[in-house]
Amino acid sequence: MRRVALALALAGCGGAPGIPERAHGIQADVGSSWVSDGPGEASYLRNVSVGARYRYQWGRFGVGGVWGVSAWRSKDLDDKDDGIMAGLLGAELSVLSANGRVRSDLSGGLTRLIEGTELDQPGPIGFFADVRPVTYRITLNDRWRLALTPASLALVVPEPSGIPLLDVQFRGVVAVEWQP
C-alpha cells in the first residue's frame, strides 16, 4: 500500500505522459518478490530480476525487445540454500491507457541457465513469460519517466527437460524509462 501511495503522490507531481503518435525509448528495471509468505514465516526478496527493454510505440500500442537476468533462492540436493540464475531474452507487446499514465504489457521469450544447483549444469535453453497488467507511469521531465508495477507475474522455466526447473515469481517492479 505504501508503494501505491507513493505512486499517487508522484502522479500528482508529474504531468500526464500523453500518447505520442510514434515514439521509441528504452527502459531499465529491477523487480523482486517482495514477500512470498504469510505473517511470521515470510520469505522476503526471494528472487531479484534486473532487465532492460527497448520499445517502439505506435500510438497506444508498442512492441519491443526484452533482456534481463533473474536470480532466486533454491535448495541443493542436501536441502541447503543454493541459488539459481537465468538470462532472459525476448519480446514484448504493450498498450497504454489513461492518456499514457498506465501501461499493460506482456513479454515472453527464451532463457539460458547461467547458474544452477547440483542438478543443473549452466547452458540449457528454456523459456519465460512475464505479465505486467498495470504499470503506473510518472513523468519526471520531457525524457525521463518512472514506471511502477506493484504486481506482476513471471513464470521462468530455465530447464524445461525432465522434471522442469520452474519458478513462479509474483514481483513488484520499478523501472526508469528514457525517450529521446
Next chain:
Amino acid sequence: MRAVWMALALLLPTTGHAYTLSTSISDSCHEVLTAQALGVLLQELQSEPMNPVPNDATLRRLLARLPGARPEQSEAERYVQLSLIVGVRAPDTEGHSTLDLNALRRVHADPDPVGQYAHGLRGPNDDGIAGDLAAVIGTRAQIRAEVEKARQAFEDGDRSFQASLYLDHYGQVPIPVIKSLYHLGRAVHALQDAHSHTLRTADTMHIVHVMNYVDAVNGHLSEGRDGMAHSDAMDHCQRDDLAPIREAVVARSVALIAASYAAVVLGDDTLLEQGLSPCADNATDPTRCGWVEYLPACEAALNDAPETAEAVCCTQDNDYCDNPWLPVAREDPAGPYLGCQGAPLAGPAGWAWLAGLLLLGLRRRWLLAALLALPFGVQAEAPRRAFVAAEGHFAPLSDRPDFAVLDLSFGGAVRGGYAFGAWRVVGVVDRSWFVGSEFDITVDPGVLNLGVGAEYLLFDGFIRVGLVLGTSTLLHDTLLDDAGATGPFSEVRPGGFRWQAFEGGWITFDPFTVAAVWPVVHKPRLGKLQRRTTAGFEYTF
C-alpha cells in the same frame, strides 16, 4: 520401545491396493499395502502396554483425526501407525508436497544411484544386463541399511524423530515420529517398489529386469542400454492383471516387518537374512525368502562367464524372456514432464501440464488481451455516492518456498460502500474455497473473510486501488484445527480496471490482488497469500 513394535499388530488392514502414494493424481498404494501387511500380523503378535506419545500439541491434534484410524484405537496405536506411514511416504516426498516441483526434482532426478535404489530402480550408470544386477544388489543394500538404522534407533532408546509431513493449506508440518518405525517404513517402500519397478517371473520369485526412471524422465533413455522406462501402469496396484504381484507385495511386506521385528527387537537377523537371500531348494514358504533376487542363471553368467550372459539373460531382444507383465509395463512410460529433451520443444501430454499451468496462472493474459479491445478512454460521469459490487476471484499459483506450485482457491465477494470524491469507504464480505490436492482432490469450504477498508479511484475512475483489513474465519474442520478459528485478513488492490457498461454500471477487473488469509496464526499456521485475479460488476447510485 518393544511395545511400539508390538503395536504394529493392532493395526487392522484397510482396503486398497503400491507403489503410488495417496495424492490428487494417484491412489494410496504404498500406504494401504503397508497397512494391509500390518493387519495380517495381528494374529502373530501380542499386544503390550504402549509407550507414551510425545507431548506435542500438533501431533496430538493430528492423531485425534488421523485418516484411516479406527475409533477404538488408542493414541499410542495411532502414533505407531502414523510413524510407519510417514516412513513409507518419505522416499517419494521427503516431507515435501507432491506438487512441489523443485523438491520432486531433488528427490527423483538425483543422479546418485543410491537415490534410485531406494525405489527399486536403476541408477543412471547401471547399463545393460549388468545394470539389472547392480540395481538389485543396490536395492537389497538399501533395505538392509534402513533396517540397520531402525535397529540403531531402537538401541538408542527410540527417541522421537522430527519428520516432515506435508498437509494441504499448512505446508510442511514438523511431526515427531518413532524413528525405528520411520526407517522400517522406508525399507518397506523399497521392497514394494522392487515389485512395481521391475519385471518379475510369472511366479514373482525372481527379477528379470529393472526399470529406469531418471534417464527416462530426462529424455535420454535408450532401452537396450538403460533398461525399460518406469511404467506408471505398473504402479497401479488395484489392477486385476497385477493381482499376483499385489499379493506377493503384501506377503513380503508382512515378512519384512516380522523379520525386522526379530532383528531390531530380538537381535535375531535370521529371518531378515533369509528374506534377502535366495530361497533354498527346499524352501516351503516362498514369501520368507528371495524378496529381491535376480534371475539366478543370469546372475551366475554375469559373474562367471559374462560373454554368455546375453544368451542366458532376459533382454529387450527376447521380450525379457517373454515376460507376462511386459504388456502392462509398456503402458504409460515415464518421460520428460514437458516432452523436452534438452532440444527444441516436442509435445507429448506433458505440454498439456505446463499449458494448464500457464493458462491457470496466465489466463490473466487472455483476459487482458480481450479487455484490451475495450475502450480505454478516460471516463467521467455525474457524481454518485453509494456503490455495491459483486465479484469472483481465482488464485491458482503459489510462489511460497517448499510449497505446492498449484495452490488453487476461488470464491467471490460482495462489496459496498460510499464515495467521498475519489476516495471510497468499503465493506467486504468475502468467501474463498480452498482446493486440497495433496492426498486427494477436495474442495474445502475454506474461509469467510470480513473487512473494511478504503479505495481510491485514479484517472477519472478508470483505475481503482484499495486496501481492506479484517478477519478470516475457517469454515471447516481440518486435520489440526476446528472450524471457527479466526485470524487476520487483508487485501491489497494495487491496480484494477473499471469500464463503464452503462450509466452507473461498471465492469471491474483486477489482474492481481494480494489477499493475506490467515485463519490460524498459531503454529503450524494455516493460511494463504493469495494472488487473486478478480472480475466483477459494480453499480453506483
